[in-house]
Amino acid sequence: MSDTNAKLTIGDESWDLALQEGSVGPSVLDIAALYKNTGHFTYDPGFTSTASCESKITYIDGEQGTLLYRGYPIEQLADHGDFLETCYLLLYGELPTKAQKDDFVHRVTYHTMIHEQMSRFFTGFRRDAHPMAIMVGTVGALSAFYHDSTDISDPHQRMVASLRMIAKMPTLAAMAYKYHVGQPFVYPRNDLDYSSNFLHMCFAVPCEDYKVNPVLARAMDRIFILHADHEQNASTSTVRLAGSSGANPFACIAAGIACLWGPAHGGANEAALNMLAEIGSVDNIPEYVRRAKDKDDPFRLMGFGHRVYKNYDPRARIMQKTTHEVLAELGMRDDPLLEVAIELERIALNDEYFVEKKLYPNIDFYSGITLRALGFPTTMFTVLFALARTVGWIAQWKEMVEDPSQKIGRPRQLYTGYPSRDYMPISQRR
Numbered sequence: 001m002s003d004t005n006a007k008l009t010i011g012d013e014s015w016d017l018a019l020q021e022g023s024v025g026p027s028v029l030d031i032a033a034l035y036k037n038t039g040h041f042t043y044d045p046g047f048t049s050t051a052s053c054e055s056k057i058t059y060i061d062g063e064q065g066t067l068l069y070r071g072y073p074i075e076q077l078a079d080h081g082d083f084l085e086t087c088y089l090l091l092y093g094e095l096p097t098k099a100q101k102d103d104f105v106h107r108v109t110y111h112t113m114i115h116e117q118m119s120r121f122f123t124g125f126r127r128d129a130h131p132m133a134i135m136v137g138t139v140g141a142l143s144a145f146y147h148d149s150t151d152i153s154d155p156h157q158r159m160v161a162s163l164r165m166i167a168k169m170p171t172l173a174a175m176a177y178k179y180h181v182g183q184p185f186v187y188p189r190n191d192l193d194y195s196s197n198f199l200h201m202c203f204a205v206p207c208e209d210y211k212v213n214p215v216l217a218r219a220m221d222r223i224f225i226l227h228a229d230h231e232q233n234a235s236t237s238t239v240r241l242a243g244s245s246g247a248n249p250f251a252c253i254a255a256g257i258a259c260l261w262g263p264a265h266g267g268a269n270e271a272a273l274n275m276l277a278e279i280g281s282v283d284n285i286p287e288y289v290r291r292a293k294d295k296d297d298p299f300r301l302m303g304f305g306h307r308v309y310k311n312y313d314p315r316a317r318i319m320q321k322t323t324h325e326v327l328a329e330l331g332m333r334d335d336p337l338l339e340v341a342i343e344l345e346r347i348a349l350n351d352e353y354f355v356e357k358k359l360y361p362n363i364d365f366y367s368g369i370t371l372r373a374l375g376f377p378t379t380m381f382t383v384l385f386a387l388a389r390t391v392g393w394i395a396q397w398k399e400m401v402e403d404p405s406q407k408i409g410r411p412r413q414l415y416t417g418y419p420s421r422d423y424m425p426i427s428q429r430r
Ligand code: CMC
Pocket: 230, 233, 263, 264, 265, 266, 268, 292, 293, 299, 300, 301, 302, 303, 304, 305, 306, 307, 308, 357, 359, 362, 363, 364
C-alpha cells in the first residue's frame, strides 16, 4: 500500500492526511487520527463514502459491474466452480488443490448434523413463525451447544466454528422450512453433495423416495455461489461490528442474519417476487413504473437499484440464465411471473428515470422466480441468502479477528439534541 498525502484545510489551519492506495479501486483518505489532530469528526450517514476496514476478500467495481472473490470473477466461479470450493477460496484466500478440496468437503460433510437437543428449539416456535425468526434464534443458540469453539483467541477453535457454521446452516435452514410447513425433519445425508443434501433435507419426506434433480441441485449451488460474499454490505458490517467486541462467532452470525432480514437487503428477493405477483400482468407494468417514479409514493421497484452497482449487477445476469435453465428443466417456460419480469426489466431499462439514476436489476430481481420454481415458499428466500452468505460473514469475521490492528467498532455522531439542562421535578413539568 503506497502512501501519498492529501491536505485538509479548515480556516487558517491545515493538516496532512495519508492517501492510501488499495490494489485496485478508489484510494482512501486515512482519517483515523483526525479527531486527535483536529478535534473534528467526519459525517457520513449510511457510510456512502467510508471504508470501514481493510480487506483482501471481495472486490466490487460498481461502475463496471464486476464482482471478484479473492480476485476471481464471479462469472468464472459460477460457471466452473462449486459452492464448497468457493467457501474454501473465501476462507483461505486460494482455490484448493484436489487434496485440499477433498479434505475440506469431508470436514464440512461430517459436521452437518446438529446436536439432537437443538431440535427442541424449533418446536418452541409458533408454527406460523417466519423462518428468518427461527434462524436468528437457532443460529444464536449454537453458541449454547458448541462451547469448545467459542474462544475466538484460539485459531483452531475459530476454524472449527467456521466449519460448523458452513456445515450446519443448511441443516438449520431445512429444519426451519420443515417446521414451517409442518413436516418431519429430515437428517443430512453424507453421500450427497452440499446442495443436493440441502434439497434432500428440504423436500424429502419419510413416506417416499426423493431423487435430487442434478439440474436443480446445480442451480441451487450456483445461487449459493452468487450470494457467498459481497464486501462490506449491511449484514457483513453488522457481523464485523458485533465481532469487534469479541463476541463469539455464532452470536455474530445471528446478528448478521437479523440485519439481512430487512427488505432493503436480503428481504428484497421475497419483496421482488411479491411485487411481480402483485403486478400480475404485463398490462399493469406502466402503472407500477409510474408509481416507482412518483416522489410522493413510497413504492419502489424491488429488485432494482443497488448502493454500489451503478451498472448491471453481474450476479443478476447469471441469475437470469439460471432462472431460464430451471424453468426449462421443470417445463415452466411460460411462467407468467417471468413474463412480467422480462417486460418490466425492458421497460425500466429504457425509462429515463431509471437510466439517469443508473438503476439496474440486482440479483434479487430474478432469484425469487428461480427459488419459487425450485419449490421454496417466499418466506424461505432470505433464509437461503443467509445460508449462502454465512461463509462470507465468517471469512470477513475471521479476517477482522486476525488483524492485529483490530479495535472495537465505535462510530461517533453529530449530536443535535439538547445541550446540558437541569432535571425538573415532575410537579414543575408542563
Ligand atoms: N425504485 C425506484 N426508485 C429507486 C429505486 C427503486 N428500486 N432504488 C433507488 N431509487 C431512487 C431513489 O428514490 C433515489 O431517488 P432520488 O435521488 O430522486 O432521491 C435514487 O434512486 C437513489 O436511491 P437511494 O435510495 O439513495 O440509493 P441507496 O444506495 O441508498 O439504496 C437500495 C440502494 C438497494 C436500498 C435501493 O436501490 C432500493 O431500495 N432498491 C429496492 C430494494 C432492493 O432491491 N434491494 C436489494 C439490493 S441487492 C441485494 C443485497 O445486496 O442485499
